[in-house]
Amino acid sequence: MASQQMVRPYPQFSELPLDPSHPPHSAWGLWGREDELGTLNHLTPVRVAAAAKEVKAGARFGLNWALEQMDYTGGFRETIKHEIFQPTENMNDDRITFNTQTRTQWDALRHWGFDDGRFYNGFTQKEIVENKSSGMGIQAWAKRGLVGRGVLIDFVSYAARNNIQYDPLDFYAVSLPIVKQIAKECSYDFQAGDIILLRTGFTTAFENTSLEMKKAVMARTPFKYPGMESTLEVLGWLWDTQIAAVAGDCPGFEAWPPTEHALQQVLLAGFGLPIGEMFALDELAAECEKQQRWTFMFTSEPLNVKGGVASPPNALAIM
Numbered sequence: 001m002a003s004q005q006m007v008r009p010y011p012q013f014s015e016l017p018l019d020p021s022h023p024p025h026s027a028w029g030l031w032g033r034e035d036e037l038g039t040l041n042h043l044t045p046v047r048v049a050a051a052a053k054e055v056k057a058g059a060r061f062g063l064n065w066a067l068e069q070m071d072y073t074g075g076f077r078e079t080i081k082h083e084i085f086q087p088t089e090n091m092n093d094d095r096i097t098f099n100t101q102t103r104t105q106w107d108a109l110r111h112w113g114f115d116d117g118r119f120y121n122g123f124t125q126k127e128i129v130e131n132k133s134s135g136m137g138i139q140a141w142a143k144r145g146l147v148g149r150g151v152l153i154d155f156v157s158y159a160a161r162n163n164i165q166y167d168p169l170d171f172y173a174v175s176l177p178i179v180k181q182i183a184k185e186c187s188y189d190f191q192a193g194d195i196i197l198l199r200t201g202f203t204t205a206f207e208n209t210s211l212e213m214k215k216a217v218m219a220r221t222p223f224k225y226p227g228m229e230s231t232l233e234v235l236g237w238l239w240d241t242q243i244a245a246v247a248g249d250c251p252g253f254e255a256w257p258p259t260e261h262a263l264q265q266v267l268l269a270g271f272g273l274p275i276g277e278m279f280a281l282d283e284l285a286a287e288c289e290k291q292q293r294w295t296f297m298f299t300s301e302p303l304n305v306k307g308g309v310a311s312p313p314n315a316l317a318i319m
Contacts, residue, residue, distance in 0.1 A: 003041045004031035013236035016270075023114045025235060026270035028121045036140035038109060038120055038272015042244040043148045047193035051149040054297045055318050059287050063104065063315040065203050065249075065280040070102040074218035077102045100310035106146075106247075106302055107275045109136040111309050112268050120272040131307070138308030142301060146195065146274065148244055150298030150317055151188065153198045154285050155226075158182050168201035169209065169217050172226035173255035176234050186294045192242035195298045197317075199281040200226040202250040222257045225250045230258035235266055238273065247276025247313075276313060284317045291319060 007029065011018065017026040031041050068080050080098040087093050109120040110128055117125040123136045155174050158181075159166060166172040179198075183190060190196075202225055206214065217224075227250045228234060238246065246253050246267070253275050254263040267273040288294045297318040302311035 003037065003044060004035045006030055006041075007032055010242070013239040016239070022122075023116070023118065023270060025239075025266045026120075027239075027272070028270075033121055035121060035272070036109065036136055038274070039242070039244050040141060040146060040272075040274065042193040042242050043146065044193065047149070048147050051147065051193075051297045054149060054295055057291065057319050059291075059319040061284040061287065061317045061319075063197075063279045063281065063284065063317060064312055065104045065207075065278050067096070067098060067103050067312075069203070069207050070278070071214075073102055074215065076218070100308075100312065101277075104278045104280065104312055104315075105276065105310045106138065106141070106245075106300070106313050107268060107277070107310050108138040108141070108302075108308055109268055109272055109274075110307070112264055114265055114269050119269045128307075134307035137306060138302045138311045139304050139306050141274070142304035142311075145299060145301040146245055146313075146315075147297075147299045148193050148195050149191065150195045150197055150296045151183075151190065152281065152285060152288050152294045152296075153179055153182055153196060154186075154281075154288065154294065155182065156199050156201045157285065157289065158185070166226065168205040168226055169213070169224075170226070171224040171255055171257070172200070173229035174198065174200065174227065175229045176231070176237055179228075188293075188295050190241050190243070193244050194241070195244055196246045197276075197279060197281060197284075197298075198228060198246070198248035198250075198253065199285055200248060200250055202226060202248075203278055203280055204249075204282055223251070225252065225256050227253055227255040228263065230254045230261050230263045232261050235261065235263060238267070239271060243273070245274040245276065247274075247279050249279050249281050251277055253277065276315075279313070279315065287319060293319075
C-alpha cells in the first residue's frame with residue numbers, strides 16, 4: 001500500500017480528535033477512511049532517500065532478539081516450540097510455533113483498540129472476531145516495509161553517565177525532558193518521519209538473569225518494566241513531531257504500569273502509530289558510541305500475513 005495524501009492540513013495534537021464522535025486524541029480520516037498505514041505515511045520517498053545518506057561506515061546490525069530468549073512467560077503466553085524433522089533421508093525441515101507477542105515484534109493496528117472496541121479509522125473488534133476482513137493487519141506494512149531514519153535514545157548510557165540507579169526489570173519512567181536532554185548531548189534533532197528506538201536494558205537483563213528471577217518478574221501484579229513516561233506531553237510531542245514509529249527493548253514502549261494517560265491505545269488505535277517491542281539494541285548502541293552518532297538507516301519488513309496482529313520486524317540498522 002502506497003502512502004496516502006492527507007485530506008486536510010496536518011493538525012496539531014491540540015486539534016485532535018478530528019471528529020467529536022471519535023475517541024480522544026484520534027486522527028481518524030486524516031489520510032482517508034480506508035488508510036491502514038497511519039503515521040507510516042510520514043515515510044515519504046524523499047525521507048527514505050534522505051535516510052539512505054545515514055549509511056557512512058557500512059556497519060549493519062540485526063535488531064531481532066533471538067526467538068528463544070523469552071523462555072518464561074508465567075503461562076500468560078506460550079513460549080517457542082521448535083521441531084526439526086526429516087521429510088526424507090538427509091533432508092531437514094523445521095516447524096516453528098510461537099506467539100508474536102513474546103519476542104521482538106511490531107504491533108499492527110489491530111492489536112489493541114479503545115475500550116469501546118474501535119481501532120484505527122473505526123475498524124472494530126467485531127470485524128476482527130468475525131474474521132471477515134483483514135483490515136488493519138500487518139500485511140498493510142509488509143509490501144514496502146518500514147524504512148527511514150532510525151534514532152537511538154540510549155537511556156542505559158545516559159543513566160550510567162549520570163549515576164541514575166534503576167532496575168531494568170522493574171518500573172522506571174523515562175521522561176520527555178530526559179529524552180530531549182539525551183538528544184541534545186548526542187547532537188541530533190528529531191525529524192518528521194523518524195523511527196525512534198528507546199534502550200532501557202530490559203532484554204539484556206532478562207536474558208542474563210536466573211529462572212527464579214524471571215518467575216518473580218513475571219509474577220508481579222501488575223507486570224512492571226521501564227519505558228517512556230505515559231503523559232499527554234509525550235503523546236503531543238510524538239504527534240506534533242510527526243514520528244513514524246516507536247520501538248524499545250521492553251515488552252512495551254511505555255513504562256508499565258502506565259498513568260491514566262496510557263500511550264498504547266492512543267498510539268495504535270488513535271494515531272495509527274506502530275509500536276515495536278523487545279528489540280535487541282546493545283550492539284547498535286556500542287557502535288553509536290564508537291562513531292559518536294545515534295542516527296542511522298532503519299529497515300524492517302514484517303511478515304506478509306493477511307490479518308496479522310503482530311510480526312517479527314526483521315529489522316536492520318545500517319550505519
